[in-house]
Amino acid sequence: MRSCANSASSDLSDGDIAESDWDRRRLRRVVGYFRPHGRRMVLVLALMAAGAVLALVPALVTKVLLDQLAKPNSSFSYIIIVVTTGVAAGMIGGVVTYAQAGLETSISQDVMLELRRQLHDRLLDQTVDFFTQRQAGDVISRITNDVQRIGDIVEDNLSGAASNVFILPVTIAFMFFLSWRLTVMIPVLVLPWVVASSRRVEQPTYLARAQTQEQQGRLTAYLHEVFGISGILLVKAFVKQGAERLRFRYLSSELRRKELHAAKIQRTVDLLNALLLAAAPAAFWAYGAYLVHRGLTTLGTLVAFVVVLTGRLAMSVEDLASIHVKLAGSMALFQRLFDVIDLAAEITDAPNARALTRCRGAVGFENVTFTYQGAHRPALDDVSFRVEPGQLAALVGPTGAGKSTAAYLVPRFHDPQRGRVLIDGNDVRELSIESLGSHIGVVFQDSFFFNASIGDNLRYACPDASEDQLAAAAKAAYLHDFIVSLPDGYDTLVGERGHRLSGGEKQRLAIARVILKNPRIVVLDEATSHLDAVSEHLVQAALAPLLRDRTSLVIAHRLSTILAADLILVFDDGRVVEQGTHAQLVARRGLYSRLYERQFMTQTRAAAPSA
Numbered sequence: 001m002r003s004c005a006n007s008a009s010s011d012l013s014d015g016d017i018a019e020s021d022w023d024r025r026r027l028r029r030v031v032g033y034f035r036p037h038g039r040r041m042v043l044v045l046a047l048m049a050a051g052a053v054l055a056l057v058p059a060l061v062t063k064v065l066l067d068q069l070a071k072p073n074s075s076f077s078y079i080i081i082v083v084t085t086g087v088a089a090g091m092i093g094g095v096v097t098y099a100q101a102g103l104e105t106s107i108s109q110d111v112m113l114e115l116r117r118q119l120h121d122r123l124l125d126q127t128v129d130f131f132t133q134r135q136a137g138d139v140i141s142r143i144t145n146d147v148q149r150i151g152d153i154v155e156d157n158l159s160g161a162a163s164n165v166f167i168l169p170v171t172i173a174f175m176f177f178l179s180w181r182l183t184v185m186i187p188v189l190v191l192p193w194v195v196a197s198s199r200r201v202e203q204p205t206y207l208a209r210a211q212t213q214e215q216q217g218r219l220t221a222y223l224h225e226v227f228g229i230s231g232i233l234l235v236k237a238f239v240k241q242g243a244e245r246l247r248f249r250y251l252s253s254e255l256r257r258k259e260l261h262a263a264k265i266q267r268t269v270d271l272l273n274a275l276l277l278a279a280a281p282a283a284f285w286a287y288g289a290y291l292v293h294r295g296l297t298t299l300g301t302l303v304a305f306v307v308v309l310t311g312r313l314a315m316s317v318e319d320l321a322s323i324h325v326k327l328a329g330s331m332a333l334f335q336r337l338f339d340v341i342d343l344a345a346e347i348t349d350a351p352n353a354r355a356l357t358r359c360r361g362a363v364g365f366e367n368v369t370f371t372y373q374g375a376h377r378p379a380l381d382d383v384s385f386r387v388e389p390g391q392l393a394a395l396v397g398p399t400g401a402g403k404s405t406a407a408y409l410v411p412r413f414h415d416p417q418r419g420r421v422l423i424d425g426n427d428v429r430e431l432s433i434e435s436l437g438s439h440i441g442v443v444f445q446d447s448f449f450f451n452a453s454i455g456d457n458l459r460y461a462c463p464d465a466s467e468d469q470l471a472a473a474a475k476a477a478y479l480h481d482f483i484v485s486l487p488d489g490y491d492t493l494v495g496e497r498g499h500r501l502s503g504g505e506k507q508r509l510a511i512a513r514v515i516l517k518n519p520r521i522v523v524l525d526e527a528t529s530h531l532d533a534v535s536e537h538l539v540q541a542a543l544a545p546l547l548r549d550r551t552s553l554v555i556a557h558r559l560s561t562i563l564a565a566d567l568i569l570v571f572d573d574g575r576v577v578e579q580g581t582h583a584q585l586v587a588r589r590g591l592y593s594r595l596y597e598r599q600f601m602t603q604t605r606a607a608a609p610s611a
Contacts, residue, residue: 030334033114037107044107045166047100052166054096055312056174057089059304063178066300100163108155112147118341119143125345128413129373137221142340145216146333153330164316171313175305179297182288182305208262210332215255222251284310347412353432359439359520360424361389361551363410368419370405379405380416381574387567390549394556396595397571403555406571407523410553411440423521441519443546445526445555447510449498454483455490457498457509461517469516477512477542479505504538511542522546524554568592 034041064082068075119142131139176183226235226244235244288302364386371378380402387393395403408414409421412428420427428436441461449457458470465473470490474480482505486492498506514522524543547554556562563582570578570585570592578585578592585592 026331026334026338029338030331033111034107037110040103040107044100044103047096047103048163048166049170051093051096051100051163052170054089054093055167056170057086059174059178059312061086063298063300063304066303067298068300070299104155108151111154112151115147115150115337116143119147119337122341122343122345125348126343127346128408130343133373135217135221135225137224138217139340140224141213141217141220142336145220146213146336149213150330150333150337153333167316168313171316175313178301178305179288179291181291181296182284182302205262205265207332208258208265209330210335212255212258212262213333213336215251215258219251219255222248347415347433349432350430352430354426354430355435356423356426356431356439357435361439361520362422362424363387363393363521363551363553364420364422364425365406365409366420366422368406368409368416368421370409370414370416372405378574380409382419383574383576384419385567385569385576385579387551387553389551391566392547392552392554392564393567393569394554394562394565395569395571396556396562396592398595401571402574403571404525406569407525407553407555410521410523411437411442439520440523441514441517441521441546442523443507443510443514443525447498447506449494449501449506449509451493451496453488453491453493454486454509457494458490458513458516461513465516473512473516476515476545477508478538479508479512479542507539508542511539511546515546520550522550522552524552526555562596570595 061082065079068079068082123139172183226248235241284306285302288297288306291297292299292302365383368380368383369378370380383402383406385393395406397403405414409416410423410428412421412433415429420429422428423431423436423439450460455470458473459465462469467490471480474483483490483492492500494500494509498509501509524547554565556565562568565582568578568580568582568585569576570590572591578588578590580588582596586596587593
């Protein structure tokens with residue numbers, strides 16, 4: 001039994017040590033964000049020291065005035081000099097505080113800028129799979145809400161803590177200079193109580209702040225979903241305004257509850273300190289009156305000590321205790337940011353990555369296997385094929401067969417766990433991401449556009465494109481006449497996600513954007529599957545110049561695209577089960593033949609005149 005008890009005690013001790021080490025490492029990491037601003041930090045500390053000294057002048061003025069006025073033949077001119085000195089010290093202190101606050105704001109904003117940059121850059125390095133598993137609003141909340149709160153804490157509390165670190169020793173030293181007998185009461189009456197109260201709530205504050213920010217992330221994610229153009233359309237289409245009001249109220253109420261809990265912890269510390277600091281002056285007055293009665297100190301010293309210095313010391317101690325609790329909570333905010341900053345970048349340049357300067361456009365898969373994170377079976381299983389330069393390859397098969405996954409491995413939206421994806425015989429993982437992407441253009445089934453002008457959205461593919469180049473790309477996509485008919489032409493805003501454009505117009509704009517890029521390889525996630533006949537005809541016409549003389553991987557659902565293909569790759573359950581031309585595959589009477597006949601019969605019945 002004894003050995004078991006000893007073992008448990010040892011484990012607990014090890015856990016406490018590990019937690020303590022983790023806290024120290026995290027604190028050192030936070031401090032690291034301030035090291036680049038060392039010179040300004042030193043200047044801030046110098047201003048804090050100056051401010052701490054200047055703040056003692058009122059106490060000295062109070063002592064001198066009272067002691068001077070207690071003399072029967074006091075000099076009025078001397079009193080004027082003392083008062084003027086106090087006013088001058090106050091004015092200089094104001095200037096010092098102004099300069100200190102400006103530097104603190106500058107440092108705080110620079111720290112926030114660096115945190116936002118690190119978060120943004122790390123998120124850009126994540127795979128597409130990362131974003132499909134997370135709510136965009138929660139990610140956005142970390143860059144906006146969490147970083148802003150950290151900035152507020154740094155500016156309001158960290159600087160306050162540093163300032164009070166100067167104020168405490170300077171004030172206590174001056175108090176000791178005035179009366180060491182009164183000063184020795186401070187560690188007995190004040191410090192133990194304040195330290196004990198703040199230490200007890202440190203961990204609860206950390207947990208409360210972490211829960212509050214998590215709830216803030218949920219609320220931001222909700223707002224991002226509902227008030228996006230797609231979300232609000234869905235709400236109105238299903239008349240769910242009432243349900244969304246209830247959901248928002250629940251999320252808001254939960255945030256309110258967690259904020260109140262965190263604030264209650266802070267108020268508890270403030271209350272305990274206030275109770276102590278309300279009782280402490282009575283003890284000082286009683287003991288001080290005894291010292292004055294015995295002639296061991298003067299009335300001016302007692303009043304300056306208790307009224308000015310003790311109040312200043314009490315305020316400083318109370319601030320430090322309160323700030324200690326707030327800074328403990330801020331560690332939860334930093335940890336939420338570190339959780340993202342520490343994410344490994346799965347798709348990166350290899351140490352010896354080569355630039356793909358010239359691209360013929362040959363695409364090959366060699367025994368490629370890829371499984372999405374958390375999936376129970378591979379999306380691609382031992383897939384091999386080759387597309388020659390300039391060929392149009394149609395990827396066909398049932399929904400979920402692996403067509404899009406295969407197409408998205410080419411521009412390295414993902415990397416396979418086994419096998420190789422090749423461009424002109426080069427493993428894409430051995431090529432620099434920038435050079436690889438410069439030779440590949442992608443047209444998605446649901447193309448995205450920024451809430452900017454048509455011209456700006458086109459220039460996303462080629463920032464230096466001239467007006468003539470924009471017009472040429474738009475003409476090739478059969479979109480130029482439509483654009484110039486608009487009141488603002490190429491300066492027309494497209495709305496969020498391009499909502500002001502029709503489905504066909506958006507797809508032709510996406511095609512024009514890729515034409516402007518002029519890639520050697522095109523990945524086309526069937527752009528016409530959700531369009532009406534007229535829009536489909538225009539988009540198909542726009543595709544002709546895009547696909548001409550380029551290697552094209554087309555995820556195909558329409559017969560017109562399939563029949564024009566040089567190579568058809570038939571996917572089923574993550575494997576390429578057939579490949580060849582249309583005639584070859586129809587003759588084999590396999591899966592492709594059945595898919596073709598099913599679609600052919602459906603289109604034939606749709607085209608037949610009604611009786």
